[in-house]
Amino acid sequence: xxxxxxDFSSNSSSGKMDTGTIMEQVKVQIAVANAQELxxxxxxxxxxxxxxxxxxxxxxxEQKCIAMCMDRYMDAWNTVSRAYNSxxxxxxxxx
Amino acid sequence: MADFSSSFDMPSAGSSENAEAxxxxxxxxxEQQKAQFQAQVHxxxxxxxxxxxxxxxxxxxxxxxxxxxxxxxxxxxxxxxITNRFTQMVQKGAH
Numbered sequence: 001x002x003x004x005x006x007d008f009s010s011n012s013s014s015g016k017m018d019t020g021t022i023m024e025q026v027k028v029q030i031a032v033a034n035a036q037e038l039x040x041x042x043x044x045x046x047x048x049x050x051x052x053x054x055x056x057x058x059x060x061x062e063q064k065c066i067a068m069c070m071d072r073y074m075d076a077w078n079t080v081s082r083a084y085n086s087x088x089x090x091x092x093x094x095x
Numbered sequence: 096m097a098d099f100s101s102s103f104d105m106p107s108a109g110s111s112e113n114a115e116a117x118x119x120x121x122x123x124x125x126e127q128q129k130a131q132f133q134a135q136v137h138x139x140x141x142x143x144x145x146x147x148x149x150x151x152x153x154x155x156x157x158x159x160x161x162x163x164x165x166x167x168x169x170x171x172x173x174x175x176x177i178t179n180r181f182t183q184m185v186q187k188g189a190h
Contacts, residue, residue, distance in 0.1 A: 019115060023122050030130050037137050045144055049151055068151045073140075075155040076148065076163055080140045083167040084132070 042073045139167050 050065035051058075058066070143166035147159050 019119050019122070022119060023126075026123060026126055030126055030133075034130070034133050037134075041137060041141055045141075046151075049148075065151060068153060072148065072151045072155060073144065076144055076159075077136060077140045079155070079160055079163045080143060080167055081136045083164040084136055084139060084171075087168060087171055088132075 038074075038077065042070060045073060046070060139170060142170065143167060 046066050046069035049069050050062050143163050146166050147162035149159075
């Protein structure tokens with residue numbers, strides 16, 4: 001990807017970014033947005049599951065529940081990702 | 096440069112920028128598709144978590160895992176069913 005980008009940048013005017021640099025930034029921004037989405041939804045679900053009547057602090061059991069919930073949410077996310085990917089491949093094979 | 100542009104029938108001015116822009120567009124389209132996939136996984140996980148998860152435990156048991164996979168499949172089936180039936184309804188002139 002680096003050599004690919006620099007081949008083009010040798011002809012581009014100064015001040016323009018090369019393809020490689022732009023794509024790196026695009027990927028980073030998408031990854032950041034994805035992580036934010038994950039955390040927002042995870043927080044919503046785990047708050048609902050783990051915190052009953054909100055007290056003055058998060059007690060030990062609530063902390064443990066949150067930690068487990070996070071792990072389970074990511075497990076679930078991965079399972080869903082694999083299932084969706086399988087389905088897409090199956091649908092593509094039918095075309 | 097002139098030979099290159101005339102053989103590909105592109106405008107002679109800035110043909111290397113055209114190629115660079117086209118390549119960038121293609122790479123961004125690929126990342127966009129990946130991002131759309133991720134967004135769908137977030138949606139499915141959100142819905143299927145509510146359907147399938149009971150109390151957060153130390154591991155994702157096979158019953159829950161099966162439920163998540165089925166959930167994704169049935170959700171997609173539901174989407175297709177609704178799309179198809181709605182199309183029929185519109186074609187028949189229903190309001």
